[in-house]
Amino acid sequence: MWSLTMATYDYDLFVIGGGSGGVRAGRLAGAMGKRVGLAEEYRMGGTCVIRGCVPKKLYVYASQFGESFDDAAGYGWSVGTSTFDWRTLVDAKEKEITRLEGLYRKGLEGSKVEIFASRAELVDAHTIELKSTGQRVTAERILIATGGRVNRNTSMPGHEYCISSDEAFDLAELPKSIVIAGGGYIAVEFANIFHGLGVETTLVYRGKEILSRFDHDLRVLLSEAMTAKGIRIVTEAVFNAVRKEGDRLAVELSNGETLTVDQAMLAIGRLPNSEGVGLDKAGVALSKGDHGAVIVDEYSRTSQPHIYAVGDVTDRVQLTPVAIHEAMCFLETVYKDNPTRPDHDLIPTVVFSQPEIGTVGMSEDEAIKTYPEIEIYRAHFRPMKNTLSGRADKMLMKLVVDGKSRKVLGAHILGPDAGEMAQLIGIALKAGASKDDFDRTMAVHPSAAEEFVTMYNPTYRVVNGERI
Numbered sequence: 001m002w003s004l005t006m007a008t009y010d011y012d013l014f015v016i017g018g019g020s021g022g023v024r025a026g027r028l029a030g031a032m033g034k035r036v037g038l039a040e041e042y043r044m045g046g047t048c049v050i051r052g053c054v055p056k057k058l059y060v061y062a063s064q065f066g067e068s069f070d071d072a073a074g075y076g077w078s079v080g081t082s083t084f085d086w087r088t089l090v091d092a093k094e095k096e097i098t099r100l101e102g103l104y105r106k107g108l109e110g111s112k113v114e115i116f117a118s119r120a121e122l123v124d125a126h127t128i129e130l131k132s133t134g135q136r137v138t139a140e141r142i143l144i145a146t147g148g149r150v151n152r153n154t155s156m157p158g159h160e161y162c163i164s165s166d167e168a169f170d171l172a173e174l175p176k177s178i179v180i181a182g183g184g185y186i187a188v189e190f191a192n193i194f195h196g197l198g199v200e201t202t203l204v205y206r207g208k209e210i211l212s213r214f215d216h217d218l219r220v221l222l223s224e225a226m227t228a229k230g231i232r233i234v235t236e237a238v239f240n241a242v243r244k245e246g247d248r249l250a251v252e253l254s255n256g257e258t259l260t261v262d263q264a265m266l267a268i269g270r271l272p273n274s275e276g277v278g279l280d281k282a283g284v285a286l287s288k289g290d291h292g293a294v295i296v297d298e299y300s301r302t303s304q305p306h307i308y309a310v311g312d313v314t315d316r317v318q319l320t321p322v323a324i325h326e327a328m329c330f331l332e333t334v335y336k337d338n339p340t341r342p343d344h345d346l347i348p349t350v351v352f353s354q355p356e357i358g359t360v361g362m363s364e365d366e367a368i369k370t371y372p373e374i375e376i377y378r379a380h381f382r383p384m385k386n387t388l389s390g391r392a393d394k395m396l397m398k399l400v401v402d403g404k405s406r407k408v409l410g411a412h413i414l415g416p417d418a419g420e421m422a423q424l425i426g427i428a429l430k431a432g433a434s435k436d437d438f439d440r441t442m443a444v445h446p447s448a449a450e451e452f453v454t455m456y457n458p459t460y461r462v463v464n465g466e467r468i
């Protein structure tokens with residue numbers, strides 16, 4: 001079998017896309033002794049490293065210093081006049097992502113993966129064309145890991161004047177004002193980043209409340225906290241058109257209002273990167289509609305049995321750890337004779353808003369639809385750090401529990417370090433912890449997280465949809 005493969009194909013595995021999923025799969029397959037080729041058309045590391053999670057979190061840190069300087073006064077510090085330099089941040093970010101990009105490349109090279117700095121397109125089910133040179137190579141197996149791209153709302157007049165998260169990190173200068181369309185985590189995070197850096201910020205969302213898939217309490221309280229900080233949130237409205245007005249932009253909203261701003265940003269979702277990859281020529285089926293995600297089975301196999309797809313291009317859950325997990329399962333299934341399905345249940349998630357959101361498991365509304373009787377444990381309080389500083393931000397800790405089995409179905413946090421807590425509480429939920437397990441866990445004192453093990457009585461119950 002080995003010699004047949006050697007004779008027939010140039011590679012055992014060819015990976016298209018050097019992002020979170022592709023790099024992990026390529027590197028580990030190479031380390032297993034497979035002959036691996038990987039094509040990346042832009043920068044190694046993909047969305048997460050170059051224009052997603054990593055630069056985003058660095059900018060979140062940058063945007064938090066203003067509040068920290070203010071808070072320090074309550075603790076006896078006098079902080080002099082502070083100024084912020086956008087260029088310094090952009091340059092420092094660039095240096096860091098370049099370092100990470102180098103590490104990703106080194107990891108692949110260390111596993112003897114042959115890297116092609118080129119766009120790759122399938123010509124048939126086993127042949128890949130490298131667009132930069134026209135070279136064609138063949139592979140026994142192919143992994144599509146081309147990720148996603150910004151939805152640029154091309155049907156909207158003036159969409160070309162809008163930036164997206166791709167451009168936001170590298171703007172030539174920090175705008176004085178910005179309006180952001182969207183209510184998902186990327187829109188919310190950027191609204192907080194720009195506001196924290198001193199930009200007059202408006203968020204425009206088509207729904208009634210931002211962050212549609214999150215627990216209702218989190219959505220309402222975050223919205224209130226952002227508004228209290230000075231971010232304007234306009235709901236039930238969308239961008240109708242954007243016009244250039246000298247150096248500025250006039251953004252017409254569907255509610256009749258026109259906003260004149262320095263920058264307008266679209267953060268209304270991401271689409272699978274499945275166009276122009278030659279998937280039709282290889283006989284790989286895509287989902288219908290404008291999304292065109294690669295259809296995969298529970299083992300990430302496409303309609304072509306030797307072609308697999310992982311990550312955002314499959315439109316399952318668009319997160320880096322999910323893409324990496326799918327890549328690991330692909331390796332188990334294909335190269336370790338251990339068929340493994342990716343597990344998408346109970347994924348802990350963070351929104352790097354200010355205050356931050358951390359969440360895992362079912363929201364209260366979801367649980368009500370699924371379980372006849374649920375208990376809600378809820379603590380809404382001022383975190384200790386905010387006492388001396390005088391900051392008004394409050395924290396929310398909430399547990400959703402099945403009233404019959406006592407199993408904890410969901411945990412939701414709004415406040416400092418919410419993401420860190422969600423990661424750890426995710427382990428408890430994955431292990432099937434019950435409320436009694438939480439109750440018999442000793443508290444860490446003084447901490448905010450101790451609320452999770454000291455909320456002994458339910459705040460309320462919901463029986464057959466009715467709150468009692």
Ligand SMILES: Cc1cc2nc3c(=O)[nH]c(=O)nc-3n(C[C@H](O)[C@H](O)[C@H](O)COP(=O)(O)OP(=O)(O)OC[C@H]3O[C@@H](n4cnc5c(N)ncnc54)[C@H](O)[C@@H]3O)c2cc1C
Pocket residue numbers: 016017018019020021022039040041042043045046047048049051052053054056118119120121145146147148165186273276277310311312313317318319320321323
């Ligand atoms: C602003 C922003 C913030 C985010 N924040 C977070 C976060 O905090 N936490 C989190 O978990 N996730 C976050 N994400 C999501 C995360 O970045 C993605 O889920 C993850 O990168 C998906 O990995 P992937 O391997 O599927 O694709 P990607 O990382 O997108 O990689 C795909 C790669 O394929 C390349 N490519 C595409 N087509 C071709 C082709 N034909 N030939 C060659 N190369 C090609 C692309 O250039 C790209 O480098 C964020 C995303 C954005 C946009």
